[in-house]
Structure formats: C-alpha cells, structure tokens
Amino acid sequence: MRTDFDPSAMGPRAFYRLLTSVVVPRPIAWVSTVSEERPDRPNLAPHSFFSVSCVEPPIVQFTSVTRKDSLRNVEETGEFVVNLAPEGLFREINDTATDFPAEVSEFDAVGLAPEPSLRVKPPRVAASPAALECVLHSMLTLGDSTVVFGRVVHAVVSEEMLADDGLPDIGRLRPLTRLGRDEWGTLGNVLDKPRIRWRDWQAGERS
Template structure:
C-alpha cells in the first residue's frame, strides 16, 4: 500500500522534511566565503543541496535555502570554496551549521585551521582532504532558495587520499552525506561496476 503526499495540502516545512528524507544521500558542500565587511573573519557553512552541473567548463552548484551568509558573500565577492566534508570532522561540520552572527567566523568558533587558496580569496579548510576553488558563474532564484553556480578554477587534494591512478579514493576521503531528519550518512559498501556499451549489450556480454 502506498501513502500519498500532496505538497499543496502540506506546510512547506512538512513537505521539506519528506523531500529531504526521500532524496538521500546528499553530498555536502562545505562552503567557505569571505565578506567585504569582515574580510578577516571568513564564513564556513555546510550546504546539502550540492552537485556537479557541467563538465566543460567545470561548474558545481549549491543551493542556499533562504538568504544565508554564504549567498550574501558570494553575491558581493563572486568567489567561494567547496571543501570536502569528511567523517573525521563530523562535529565541526555540524557545528558550522549553527546560525552564528555574520561577524563571527565559523573557522574560529569551532576551532578549524585555515589555509590560503591559490586562485580565490576565501580560505580552504586545512584539514579537509579536497577542495574546489570557484568563481561565480551565475545564480538562479527559485522561490525561497537560490542556486549558486560556480566555475571551478582550481582543485586540490591531499596526497594521502589519492589512489594509484591519481584520483581521490572515496575510501580514504570518507565523505559525510546528509539524510533525512537529523541523520547523516557515512561511507558504506562501495559497488564498482562499469557501464555496458550497446554493442556489448547486443552480444549478451553482461556480467
């Protein structure tokens, strides 16, 4: 038996809770930005509406639900960094979701060390195993939310998380994901299976 849910008959918050319990797991963009008013107090916040948008040019996107500091800072400076959110920094990642006043730096408040970025002004999280430095490509406002598209101008990864092929190894990065309610996901079993080409499919060459 299925239960029907009508978004027009539910409150925004109630349907949001349902939606985020269905669309799981969601990768986390741990976004660092700086404000023009307080450039010495960088902002850091987790955003769980995050994905890759384009390959050429390389563009990633995150969504700011309502107008948060990350969005305001990107609007004014045109730059941000997406830091990987690893399991080992679970407490700090959750803590940076606190609604600190604008003038408070989350880096300082939760005890995270910064490191300078190469191509943009916002700093990276020194303990994060990978980061994407971005310049603003465009923004799209949808209702109470704004989708921020950033062109990746530089990427960095710690040598310790790179596999033999030179790519980051998910088992070494151990990324966190967001689920429904107050739930978070950690890395479980990883399935490795290549896609099947049509020519092989026709030959019945499927494993």
C-alpha cells in the first residue's frame, strides 16, 4: 500500500514539509554575505537547498526560499562564501537560521569569528574547516524562490582536514545535513565502492 499526496490539494507549506522529508539528506550551504550599506556587519545563514551545478567552470548553487538577507546582499555585491557546516558547530549553525534584523550580524549574535576571504569581500567563518569563495554567475527565479549560481574563484580547506591524497577527508570534516521537520543528520557509515565501467560489466567483473 502507498499513500498519495497531491501538491495542489495540500497547499505549498504542507507539501514543502513532505518534500523536505523525502529529499534527504541535504547538504548545507552556510552562506556569508555583506551588504553595500553595512559591509562591517556580515550576514551568515544556512541554506539546505545546495549543490554543485557545473565543473568547468566550477559553479555551485543555493536556493533562497523567499527573499532573505543572503539573496539581497548577493544581488547588491555579486559575491558570497559557502562555508562548510560541521557537526562541531551545530548550535551556531542552527542559531544563524534565526530571523535576525538585517542590521544585526549573525557572526556577532552567535559568537563566531570571521576571517578575511582572499578573493571576495564577504568573510569566511574562521571555525569552519572549508570554504568556497564565489562571485555571482546568475540567478533563476522559480515561484517564491531564487536559485543563486556562484562561480567558485577560490577554495580553502584546513590542513588538518586533508588526507594523504591531498583531498578533504569526510571523517574529519564531519558535515551536517538537513532532514525533514527540525531534524538534522550527522555522518554515518561511509560506503566506498568504485563505479563499474561498461567493459568490466560486459566481462562480468562485478562485486
């Protein structure tokens, strides 16, 4: 047996709650921005509609559901930083989702230290183990939401997060994810299995 859900009959809010309970887990873009009027009061907010959009050039995307300060600041300055949201900063990440007034800096409100970025004006979260500095590529408005595409112009990773192959180690990064309701996800078992090439598939080399 299955239960059917009709988006048009349920309404936006109810279907949003269902959708975010099905599309799980979702990585978190902890986005820092600045406004032209208050560059000394940086904004910081988590966005759980986040992904990689393109490899060449490197582009990431996050979605602002309704018009939030992050979106307005990116529109003004054309820059933002995606900070990794680690398990060790769970309280601070959740706190930065509070609807603070635009003139209040979430860095100050929740007690996070900023650090200067190399290529863009918005600061990075000093305690975050990785960050992607981005310049605005384009925006796409869909209903009540805006998808923000940013070209990554610089990336930084704390040295202690790097494995022997020079890439970030997932067990050290310990990223948080968003689930449904007020639920969050932490890193569970990591499965490591290479993809099968067609010639190996034909040869029956599958395990």
